[in-house]
Amino acid sequence: NAGVTQTPKFQVLKTGQSMTLQCAQDMNHNSMYWYRQDPGMGLRLIYYSASEGTTDKGEVPNGYNVSRLNKREFSLRLESAAPSQTSVYFCASSLTGGYGYTFGSGTRLTVV
């Protein structure tokens, strides 16, 4: 009953450091997504992967890269973290693009 699993749950980075946020789903979903959530801004799409082997930019991709490692896993990388990337990051998955999403419980990232 895991659904969408995100690691880590919390992270503090110094400006300029790099890190990778991990996401895995066990529902055999084809599509996976990365969102960031900031107060008053709702959920904004960073990158998505419609199917294994494809990735596309969302609304706010600058400063991020992604890898769809296999059907289960979709990682988000910050190469050089900036304070503006302080946020809560959510991974989600769906069977295809035409269905609602299942979200993970989030990674709270602080960049100092």
Place this chain on the structure above:
Amino acid sequence: GQQLNQSPQSMFIQEGEDVSMNCTSSSIFNTWLWYKQDPGEGPVLLIALYKAGELTSNGRLTAQFGITRKDSFLNISASIPSDVGIYFCAGQNYGGSQGNLIFGKGTKLSVKP
């Protein structure tokens, strides 16, 4: 790009009261969804609507897909403390390579016991 206007931004209500929130868009959607986010958790799907005019209930929750396909509302009857959280509407069009959800900015609900 497409944007959703969700209102109100926040609500403070007494336990037992009914709640109503809505979402409007300048463009049409094929699907409307309502999510709830508990503090420290990811959003969880409450109701999905697939047809214009559709009215769907899930316990004390009722949601409608507007006839114009540009709006949706969510009602919560007889609120209880565990209704506290952020409620997001989301619109979706599918076809092509996308079908991504567009989210409203959320309605933060506080319930006073």
